[in-house]
Amino acid sequence: MAKKQKGIFSKYDRNPKLFDELYDQQGEVNDVYKKLFKLYGQHSIEDYAELNGRAKASFFNQGITFRVYSDEKTNEKIFPFDLFPRIIGADEWAELERGVVQRCKALNAFLWDLYHEQNILKDGVVPMELVGSSENFLEQMVGFDPPGGIYNHISGTDLIRHTDGKFYVLEDNIRCPSGVSYVLSNRTALKRALFGVFNHYNAHTVTNYAENLLDLLETVKPAGVDKPNTVVLTPGMYNSAFYEHSYLAKTMGVELVEGRDLYVENDFVYMKTIHGRERVDIIYRRIDDQFLDPLEFRKDSTLGVPGLFAAYRKGNVTLANAPGTGVADDKAVYTYMPEIIQYYFGEEAILHNVPTYHCSRKEELEYVLDNIAELVIKPVDEAGGYxxxxxxxxxxxxIEEVRNTVRAHPRKYVAQPIMSLSVHPTYIEETQSFEQRHVDLRSFALMGSDREFVLKGGLTRVALRRGNLIVNSSQGGGSKDTWVLKKSKKNAG
Structure with missing residues (x-):
């Protein structure tokens, strides 16, 4: 029986069948949340509603938005943000961080192998046809050594906590993972609204992401360059993640450019400026592979730079992430991650996958077709919850429509059990109360030639609609600040 609480949590209805981040199974507040629960309890729901309004206004004034695309129209929305943070203890985070780093290194080793000897395919660990049929495998990358041997400089690993209390990896994102700007904005907004509350906890900073990103990118600069010139390449202001592109460029102290701002001459990349041209050495690109260079990929692309890929192949510019990384974050390849980790490192995976069926396997296809009502069906190469x-x-x-679609294109789909994501108290404006809402966690890891960095915070995404399991902003989701605690007595409740 859920315990009744006073104050702003008085209407909170705890479903004991779900894993609630705030409460233990006996309905008692978890130790890491006790102080926070007490501090928030000093506010009335009217106070909290006012603070929530201020946070929304702050996001609006800063232009913290995202775009939602549909068949009918495109809308720009303020990114929904909840002021009640998620807390992860030091020991639990240490395990997550080790698992994320292991995974990122394994993906990088896998990519190197795919574009060189292909031993993992020859040894039958990963099926040859799986890679051969991937639209994201780039023949142009075969035999090429990216600077520093790094493909996935920036990785986003999506994690969920199930009802058993354990974290599982839902998917890997190593093409152009987005969302880190919201991590930083969430922290700023929460500290402005409730600095006194934040000050009671000894949480790791998240504001060091940009400096680490720039530092690690510079470790993979082209040979012979002493002081590299880095830029962020964006598709432009109408892209759904344009706020993030501009935010990261600003916080790194580098130029935000579009393809029309760059040109290639003698296999070197230059940026047009009012003072003349400047050589560009590192490009953090937020443009998909096929749009990077109309001379090499899509000829109708106006987003990229003609000759860019040739300059990259000559070693005169670094692209992050490297072209062709998408073959490794294919959700069908994801099903082989435990085997990939074992193959390259001789280790067990620290973080477990969600059980996944790949529909290209005949026996698994039959199971999926017979059990669609009990599964989540996902395209292998989509993002954003689409x-x-x-x-x-x-x-x-x-169900019959999905069955026919999967049957017609089995390689393009995977299926997973309907996992019950953990829930977290979230303020709902319509009811002016706290309610349980499902959450996940996107971690952000960086890799350079000499070290790795994992942002101690990540993006806790919230499915704002009651009962919904899809947390993506494009599907109506929001986010929370995520506090990763340092090992300190101050964190005790």
Whole structure:
């Protein structure tokens, strides 16, 4: 029986069947949250509503928005932010961080192998046809050594906590993982609204991300360059993540450019400025592979730079992330991550996958087709929550439609059990109360030629609609600040 609380949590209805981050199974507040629970309890719901309004206004004034695309129209929205943070203890975070780093290194080793000897394919650990049929495998990258041997300089690993209390990896993102700017903005907004509360906890900073990003990018600068010139390449202001592109460029202290701001001459990349041209050595690109260079990929692309890939192949510019990384964050390849880690490192995976069926395997396809109502069906190469079907929310007609789609294109789909993501108290404006909402966690890891860095915080994403399991902002989700605690007595409740 859920315990009734006073104050702003008086209407909070705790479902004991779900893993609640705030409460233990007996309905008692978890130790790391006790002080926070007490401090928030000193506010009335009216006070909290006012603070929430101020945070929204702050996001609006700073232009912290994202774009949602649909068949009918495109909307720009303020990124929903909840002022009640998620807390992760020091020991638990240490294990997550080790697992994330292990995974990022394994993906990098896998990419090197795929574009060189392909031993993992020859040894039958990962099927040859799986890579050969991937739209994200770039023949142009075969035999090329990226600077420092790094492909996935920036990685986003999506984690969920199940009802058993354990974290699982939901998917890997190593093409152009987004969301880190919201991590930094969330921290700023919370500290402005509730600095007195934040000051009671000894949490790691997240404001060191940009400096670490720039430092690690500079470790993979082209040979012969002493002081590299770095830029962020954006598709432009109409991209859904443009706020992030501009924010990261500003916080790194580098130029934000579009393809039209750059040109290639004699296999070197230059930026146009009012003072004349400047050589560009490192490009943190937020443009998909196929749009990078119309001379090499899509000829109709106006977003990229003609000749850019040739300059990259000559070693005169570094691209982060490297082209062709998408073959490794294919959700079908994800199913082999435990084997990939074992193959390259001789280790067990620290973080476990969510059980996953790949529909290109005949026996697994048959199981999926017979059990769609109990599964989540995902396209292997989509992002942002697009194309996902959650079986128990579908009508019989919709299930049949999904079944026909999967049967027609089995290579393009995977299926997973409907995992019950953990829940976290979240302020809901419509009811002016705290309610349980499902959350996940996107961690951000950086790799350079000499070290790795994992942001001690990550993006806790919230499915704001009651019962919804899809947390992506493009599907109506929001976010929370995430506090990773240092090992300190001050963190005791």
């Amino acid at each position: 194309g996902i079907s959650i079986g128990n929310t579908l009508s019989p007609e919709e």
